[in-house]
Amino acid sequence: MIKVGIAGYGVIGQRLADGVALQKDMELVGIADIAPTLSIRALAERGMPYDLYLVDGADKEAFDKLGIKTAGSFDDLVSKVDVMLDSAPGGVGIKNKEVYKAKGVKAVFQGGEKDEVADVFFHGYANYDAGVDQQFLKLTSCNTTGLIRAVDCLDKLVGLDRVAITIVRRVADPGDYHRGLTNALLVDKAPSHQAVDLMSIMPHIEATGILVHTPVTHGHFITVVANGKEKITKEMAIKAFKDHDRIRVVRLEDGFLGNASLFRYGRDLGRPHGDLYEIAIWEDTIVETGDGIMFGLHIPQESVTIPETIDAIRAAAGMQKDGKEGVAETNKYLNLPSWKK
């Protein structure tokens, strides 16, 4: 059993914990955080299903006063695990890395951390091999992770030359107040970093894109114009997307009218936190353009990187040396393909 710890129990950290807890070949040793945040308070109200370790600078008394049991220090946690998932705020992970190094522990960082923290940018489907037996991996951001699923899917189908993406970015998560936007679309300098990051994972593709922030909290929407080495028809694209375990093909006529439908659907499914792990592609948006194809997809920003992060544990720890086997195990424990039957 591979032992896993989690640093930073925020939006992503909570979901990593729940995802790892579902993997029957992994043991979640515990999570580490610094303050009795709402997430920690919710964990306590749930009866502390995961052990809590305190990072340096944490005010233990504050936890004691609330009756929240702690299991030791950050060092204690790192000493007990094989792999740390680091979802601490950007800039903290790079400091934590020194602890991981000292203890000889492997670590997987989230997209918000500085690039230099890792030996390799990782994506379960697109470059699993590159992560096998490596010590420090870094996921791409939520947008890039989800986007690559779709791009890699078409790339495996016909070989892609070029993609041009438009990212309609949700500006805040549900529960955020500090980074909101009110009645405005905010434009970023192009090319968007997601297009640039895609090329770090898939260097054979020329990618560019424009990003605009929108005042919503439920999921990014991305349009992709993809040009391949041969013509891609709408039918080919639909079939390839439907065959992918981490892509849902949805339709307007079924009630999936936009990103809020998917958010609601995840809650109605009863998954932890109401999360979807899959991106969704609207069948109704797929159109041919020249020999290429254009389509629109949904990224559930809070949870989309969970499967690929678990893939990264498998790769880094050498649990499965082959990518197909690795992602299949992750999918099985997250119960991903079941909905398709």
Add this chain to the structure above:
Amino acid sequence: MIKVGIAGYGVIGQRLADGVALQKDMELVGIADIAPTLSIRALAERGMPYDLYLVDGADKEAFDKLGIKTAGSFDDLVSKVDVMLDSAPGGVGIKNKEVYKAKGVKAVFQGGEKDEVADVFFHGYANYDAGVDQQFLKLTSCNTTGLIRAVDCLDKLVGLDRVAITIVRRVADPGDYHRGLTNALLVDKAPSHQAVDLMSIMPHIEATGILVHTPVTHGHFITVVANGKEKITKEMAIKAFKDHDRIRVVRLEDGFLGNASLFRYGRDLGRPHGDLYEIAIWEDTIVETGDGIMFGLHIPQESVTIPETIDAIRAAAGMQKDGKEGVAETNKYLNLPSWKK
């Protein structure tokens, strides 16, 4: 075991089903709906934990094609139960009532249905007695139900003469597209129906209020100015609210910054759909005004009426003749007081 059925499996119907399923002294016989909506699709993807009955006019073939098993007709469902919870769209419940009458079944309607559908307006805390052994009960709306919890709590404390409320209404539920509002506050004619409805449950109080719609999806915010027969201090109010099982007293400094924090907290707690059943009152908003008191509260509109609806089953079916006992049973099975210890 009291047998319960649910008509209409939408936002409220789903939550009623989950809430009834938790009551160990009730049996959820099944739910009824007309079309393979997203809610029904999610139920199917969950493996059909509840039996599905089809109402008149349903296209059974559409369900068959999707492989969704059905258990019979609406009539079949009504024939098998003691109490129906009717959360069908407004106007449908009053037609369903004819079926309930014909079968001699009791029914509890939601706030959206016409008033004349019921013998009595019901609120678990404020007028349980009025519902005991009655055939047709109607809940107040989500706003009124939550509001009455707080008003009744102070009324039991000192006796209230008068309340003036301001409702900052969330305009749509997560997943809605058809009744949105963009960058606008929409004003209603005063007095708001919630103030008027409150008086139907608590006729000894003079209530009035103003309602303004706001473009958010997470919970109504209400301010209450309450004048009592004697002075209410801030300390008295806090204590009374803290002692109430369906009220959470929250604080800004703990991270409950607004309605989105409560929505997020519900998801983090892992309750079904991420729901909260409790209203929340911000300790930081409680201020004295003259001899009265002013405070601000949060209504989780999707789930707040679930406990009182279950209370209504208990009253109508005579499971508990005493209100305190009735609500205590509901609270126990919904696991409501646990968070306070």
Add this chain to the structure above:
Amino acid sequence: MIKVGIAGYGVIGQRLADGVALQKDMELVGIADIAPTLSIRALAERGMPYDLYLVDGADKEAFDKLGIKTAGSFDDLVSKVDVMLDSAPGGVGIKNKEVYKAKGVKAVFQGGEKDEVADVFFHGYANYDAGVDQQFLKLTSCNTTGLIRAVDCLDKLVGLDRVAITIVRRVADPGDYHRGLTNALLVDKAPSHQAVDLMSIMPHIEATGILVHTPVTHGHFITVVANGKEKITKEMAIKAFKDHDRIRVVRLEDGFLGNASLFRYGRDLGRPHGDLYEIAIWEDTIVETGDGIMFGLHIPQESVTIPETIDAIRAAAGMQKDGKEGVAETNKYLNLPSWKK
């Protein structure tokens, strides 16, 4: 002096009135409407700078009671003019057309009216010739009108083969309550009608696109991926856009951070209603993709069609037979190129 009347004094009608009033070679005879709407009340409060005619079914007494002077019937207005601008609600224009026919008057319809209302789809820059001396013209929608400015500009530069657009549509105008959207992105079936409409004006280009509605009120944002007969560099595109009278090239570093900056800038400029007639293209969004170019543009939906509608008067009435001369006159009176010096 060409005499002009306006049917329908709503968001567009008001702006047409103000735009026509600025044209020194046209006379605005009056406007027609049916009820004392807010727009009409504002006109009255301004002292009735334009004469008001009442359409059939209007309640003259309601106007009288408010002290709003009227100048006659819709028929009276049509009898006095050479060209009617019809900005009545969709479906009304096609009935009004019978009156125009009977009186032998020319008419220009807005994009919301049914296509069959007109002999020709019109765009001042892209197909002025087609409208010369025609009786019934129809503008394209606000999105399409603005989009074609940019596409036509590049088409004149190198000849375009293909465009793929992503429309991030503002869902409501400031002042709207009935078609809002709250915390949701709503997806449309592709291809978007704007791409299809573009081909009706520019049939030599293959156009497709995806549209997503966003909860904002200030301006649509569109990304365009354009492929030409020869390579388009970023510099070529910037120069061509800067040379266009109805395109502003803006930059993030100058403070144009998104669509709300442009809305504010229009108000600060002191134009009527705070309107911008120009689309804006962010220099920072222009990126090369293959031999093509990608860029992002802003459409001020309330006012963007005003210049092309005035062009349409010039074409239909034969005031200028040549497109370049026609649009130059419109631009001069709207004071469009001045800001560039």
Add this chain to the structure above:
Amino acid sequence: MIKVGIAGYGVIGQRLADGVALQKDMELVGIADIAPTLSIRALAERGMPYDLYLVDGADKEAFDKLGIKTAGSFDDLVSKVDVMLDSAPGGVGIKNKEVYKAKGVKAVFQGGEKDEVADVFFHGYANYDAGVDQQFLKLTSCNTTGLIRAVDCLDKLVGLDRVAITIVRRVADPGDYHRGLTNALLVDKAPSHQAVDLMSIMPHIEATGILVHTPVTHGHFITVVANGKEKITKEMAIKAFKDHDRIRVVRLEDGFLGNASLFRYGRDLGRPHGDLYEIAIWEDTIVETGDGIMFGLHIPQESVTIPETIDAIRAAAGMQKDGKEGVAETNKYLNLPSWKK
């Protein structure tokens, strides 16, 4: 002719400039700012109707490069005027005060500046006398300024004892990106500072209140529960509000459905920037509660303080020693009462 200068040409500064320019007994000498912001660029595009002075630290070259003419330094401006209106960002005004002191110039500060900057908190209607011949005045915030109009109006009618307010605050101005809020209501610690500030102007009234931030940009909405020394009927309140020059009484049935209607109406009126100077009170929201009265009002946050700021010039400079005369002059030049006839 009283000579006036303006420090800080942002949202408020622009409107002060336009408001002062309309006063026939004042001369606007010029405005001062530090950088070529969008507001300054718009001023330049308008042809520099006001002279621009540069504050210390301004990069004159940046202005020169854009061809924007400047007229001198901040010191130069202060030297030429009798009264400065200081609408610089909070914290800057208190430094500017040293310059005003040194030059013996009077100054009126906006609500965002620290309280200690001024000798007196000023409100044209409620305490004009306190400002007469004073050197340093400070306006209350936009919310408080508008609120006091309504409260003072009732106070003059029957004498008020107590008010309890609920502020539904718009969170950002049109054009803001940095302080937005997305799908969330953010709660403030009570009592709101607006209630506290009201008492600084009207110390004989006990005021308290709760404030909640909402994701809209057009105008605050406030409900007021007011208790007087004698009963206030709905009719009395309507009459008093209608008689006030800076209050509009509006109705839902006339099309004023919410705050966005008023924003749109201001634009349709053709006032500078599309601004309203008046607050609006919905006749439909006025309800009696006990012997008191409850009502809802709209605050146009960008422009509401302009009239009272101009009153403050009149008071400080001793142009009119009597409040009624002072505000009447301001109203006349702003053309305020005209709409009522």
